[in-house]
Amino acid sequence: MSVAVAKPGEVKHNYLNAGDTVRSWLLTTDHKRIAVLYLVSVTLFFAVGGLLALLIRLELLTPQGDLMTSETYNRVFTMHGVVMIFLFLIPAIPAVLGNFLVPLMIGARDLAFPRLNLASWYVYMAGGLIATWAMVNGGVDTGWTFYPPYSSSYSTSQVTLTIVGAFLVGFSSIFTGINFIVTIHKMRAPGLTWFRLPLFIWAHYATSVIIVLGTPVVAITLLLVAVERVFRLGIFDPALGGDPILFQHLFWFYSHPAVYIMILPAMGVISEVIACFSRKRVFGYHFVAFSSVAIAVVGFLVWGHHMFTTGQSVYAGMVFSLLSFLVAVPSAVKVFNWTATMYKGTIEFRAPMLYVMGFLGLFVIGGLTGLFLASLATDIHLQDTYFVVAHFHYIMVGGTIFGYLAGLHFWWPKMTGRMYPEGIAKLAALIIFAGFNLTFFPQFVLGYLGMPRRYHWYPEEWQMLHVMSSAGAALLGIGYILPIFYLLWSLRNGAIAGPNPWGATGLEWKTDSPPITHNFEETPIVTEEPYAYENHHQHEEVASGTGASTAEA
Amino acid sequence: MVQEQAPQKLSIQFEDLHQQNESYIVGMWTFLVTEIMFFGGLFTTYLVYRVANQETFWEAHRHLSVPLGFFNTCVLLTSSLTMALTVHYAQRGLRKQQLLWLLATMALACTFLVVKGFEYHHKFVEGLIPGPNFRFEPVEHLRVAQLFFSLYFAMTGLHALHVIIGVLVMAILAVLTAIKHPSVQDFIPIELAGLYWHFVDIVWIFLFPLLYLIPR
Numbered sequence: 001m002s003v004a005v006a007k008p009g010e011v012k013h014n015y016l017n018a019g020d021t022v023r024s025w026l027l028t029t030d031h032k033r034i035a036v037l038y039l040v041s042v043t044l045f046f047a048v049g050g051l052l053a054l055l056i057r058l059e060l061l062t063p064q065g066d067l068m069t070s071e072t073y074n075r076v077f078t079m080h081g082v083v084m085i086f087l088f089l090i091p092a093i094p095a096v097l098g099n100f101l102v103p104l105m106i107g108a109r110d111l112a113f114p115r116l117n118l119a120s121w122y123v124y125m126a127g128g129l130i131a132t133w134a135m136v137n138g139g140v141d142t143g144w145t146f147y148p149p150y151s152s153s154y155s156t157s158q159v160t161l162t163i164v165g166a167f168l169v170g171f172s173s174i175f176t177g178i179n180f181i182v183t184i185h186k187m188r189a190p191g192l193t194w195f196r197l198p199l200f201i202w203a204h205y206a207t208s209v210i211i212v213l214g215t216p217v218v219a220i221t222l223l224l225v226a227v228e229r230v231f232r233l234g235i236f237d238p239a240l241g242g243d244p245i246l247f248q249h250l251f252w253f254y255s256h257p258a259v260y261i262m263i264l265p266a267m268g269v270i271s272e273v274i275a276c277f278s279r280k281r282v283f284g285y286h287f288v289a290f291s292s293v294a295i296a297v298v299g300f301l302v303w304g305h306h307m308f309t310t311g312q313s314v315y316a317g318m319v320f321s322l323l324s325f326l327v328a329v330p331s332a333v334k335v336f337n338w339t340a341t342m343y344k345g346t347i348e349f350r351a352p353m354l355y356v357m358g359f360l361g362l363f364v365i366g367g368l369t370g371l372f373l374a375s376l377a378t379d380i381h382l383q384d385t386y387f388v389v390a391h392f393h394y395i396m397v398g399g400t401i402f403g404y405l406a407g408l409h410f411w412w413p414k415m416t417g418r419m420y421p422e423g424i425a426k427l428a429a430l431i432i433f434a435g436f437n438l439t440f441f442p443q444f445v446l447g448y449l450g451m452p453r454r455y456h457w458y459p460e461e462w463q464m465l466h467v468m469s470s471a472g473a474a475l476l477g478i479g480y481i482l483p484i485f486y487l488l489w490s491l492r493n494g495a496i497a498g499p500n501p502w503g504a505t506g507l508e509w510k511t512d513s514p515p516i517t518h519n520f521e522e523t524p525i526v527t528e529e530p531y532a533y534e535n536h537h538q539h540e541e542v543a544s545g546t547g548a549s550t551a552e553a
Numbered sequence: 554m555v556q557e558q559a560p561q562k563l564s565i566q567f568e569d570l571h572q573q574n575e576s577y578i579v580g581m582w583t584f585l586v587t588e589i590m591f592f593g594g595l596f597t598t599y600l601v602y603r604v605a606n607q608e609t610f611w612e613a614h615r616h617l618s619v620p621l622g623f624f625n626t627c628v629l630l631t632s633s634l635t636m637a638l639t640v641h642y643a644q645r646g647l648r649k650q651q652l653l654w655l656l657a658t659m660a661l662a663c664t665f666l667v668v669k670g671f672e673y674h675h676k677f678v679e680g681l682i683p684g685p686n687f688r689f690e691p692v693e694h695l696r697v698a699q700l701f702f703s704l705y706f707a708m709t710g711l712h713a714l715h716v717i718i719g720v721l722v723m724a725i726l727a728v729l730t731a732i733k734h735p736s737v738q739d740f741i742p743i744e745l746a747g748l749y750w751h752f753v754d755i756v757w758i759f760l761f762p763l764l765y766l767i768p769r
Contacts, residue, residue: 113580221594227707
């Protein structure tokens with residue numbers, strides 16, 4: 001490759017030092033800088049959501065509601081859900097890693113609409129700040145699902161403001177989705193055919209399609225709730241002639257696919273990391289690519305499994321149940337293909353790979369418990385219990401955060417030009433994995449025993465399980481704080497990474513770390529399949545050389 | 554006819570003008586898909602409630618003025634024609650005709666809004682605005698009639714909002730064309746505005762029969 005590692009003391013021209021005024025950051029149209037803006041804001045909102053989670057677990061340490069009143073507890077868990085889902089889980093991987101990597105991976109100079117990309121960050125911040133303002137200004141007590149008629153006619157909390165915030169954040173992700181779709185369709189480098197695309201790109205393409213088709217529906221639905229609340233225009237309130245069940249249909253039509261908005265990008269990360277650290281082609285590339293699309297399609301047909309107990313017809317329930325089982329097929333295709341990729345691979349257990357192993361474990365547990373909930377009969381028992389809470393935390397939170405952290409570590413050298421310290425990163429991965437399971441596994445048991453969600457007091461015999469869960473949450477908190485410190489530390493003190501520290505394939509590794517403002521000195525031409533690791537043995541010595549110096553750093 | 558090719562400026566992220574133009578148009582179509590889904594939520598809501606309450610919806614829809622709705626349909630369809638002419642002249646770089654037809658489209662869009670204003674005014678006078686002062690005969694249909702008018706105002710209101718945004722976009726483009734701003738030397742902004750405007754028309758083409766005609 002023509003790119004060279006910078007000598008000590010020499011500062012190479014790159015996107016980070018292309019301008020250091022605040023203005024040059026806030027008015028940037030460079031997708032990489034926008035990714036950094038997102039990284040900072042997403043991390044801040046994650047911290048807010050995490051603190052709220054710790055408050056919830058602190059309250060649940062004892063059977064009595066002794067830390068806060070029922071009203072306060074309702075507001076805390078609602079804001080935890082709103083902040084985590086709309087402001088962290090949905091944007092995390094697409095807006096940070098996707099923004100940074102999509103143009104790099106397809107050999108483009110930028111996304112198709114750089115100014116729209118910047119606008120999406122501003123809209124996201126506006127939505128996030130409005131939601132945060134609503135929280136400071138009294139909070140919301142409806143749960144993140146905003147079910148009417150409670151949310152539209154009876155709740156006395158800041159429902160309207162929060163809905164405006166969620167609406168804006170939705171538009172931010174629509175902007176990102178449109179940008180990705182156009183960029184992937186129209187701006188691939190010469191020779192980069194659809195079946196030479198990295199699986200990360202396939203995952204983001206499928207995600208963008210879900211965003212474009214789903215987000216507007218939840219936007220209009222939430223808008224109708226706000227309109228019903230402000231103008232008394234009756235749409236969902238039975239007292240005004242409406243039907244609250246219709247709200248649930250429209251809401252879950254988006255909000256179930258939203259789960260795949262969170263997990264599909266994580267799956268894209270997993271494919272990249274597994275191929276790199278197993279030094280093998282991804283087994284069944286086409287199947288993994290199409291399974292992303294299949295999840296996107298089938299994901300739109302299963303919303304009714306959130307509504308088994310609402311009084312929709314039994315036949316509708318049966319169909320939704322069947323379709324929900326169907327999602328397991330493409331998901332299992334992915335898991336089996338990842339496992340087969342590792343089989344007989346030269347596996348290196350670097351920190352990103354540890355997160356990937358964690359992801360696989362959590363995803364399998366989360367997926368299998370999903371079958372309990374997709375079955376009509378068992379769902380009647382488990383509906384609205386901690387079993388559901390544990391299940392969706394395993395899938396959404398476990399999936400997204402493990403994918404996000406794997407990706408963040410994997411591409412950190414590319415984003416910053418520095419290696420993170422390997423030893424402490426591995427430790428953090430182990431702490432997060434242990435903390436996560438300790439937090440959420442007891443909740444499966446609690447749910448099975450009948451602990452309902454959204455309650456802040458419970459019979460004394462369940463205290464042991466709640467204490468375990470709260471202890472896990474504390475451990476998880478420590479695990480999340482660690483990367484913030486050592487990644488910031490590595491910005492100044494990390495070993496110089498070089499263009500391709502992992503010896504990975506993919507266009508993003510063929511330019512400097514950090515990349516120059518328009519990514520490539522000249523447009524790359526693609527001549528081979530993705531993940532052609534058998535052609536890249538010469539890189540391995542380079543990679544292990546860098547790795548050794550990193551471990552000591 | 555002067556076959557003058559409209560000059561265009563290439564943005565840094567694109568390889569050539571062909572790629573740039575295609576990207577902009579694909580982007581606009583993708584945005585319109587999100588808009589279709591946006592209105593789709595409302596159409597679904599309307600259809601569900603209409604199937605459940607056919608009789609009252611029939612009673613309620615008779616308070617809508619078909620002549621005014623029909624007039625507005627004609628106005629919007631004509632505006633689609635004038636918009637197509639605007640795009641036609643923009644592609645050939647004929648600024649004067651482009652500005653003329655753009656202003657005609659704006660005038661038609663404003664006519665639509667004025668007529669809509671009169672219709673809303675009639676509803677207000679008749680007490681058909683949902684809320685505490687809603688009046689409807691017979692009284693036993695009050696709740697569902699209120700639902701009908703809630704949907705009527707939500708759907709036509711959102712559509713009117715799109716018309717207003719369209720007028721604003723056209724006003725900006727008209728000013729830029731009049732002062733010969735370099736960004737409208739390029740025909741793509743006009744073409745994108747045209748796509749948006751046709752979308753607004755198509756939504757009305759569905760709204761008019763659904764709200765005014767089908768229950769007949």
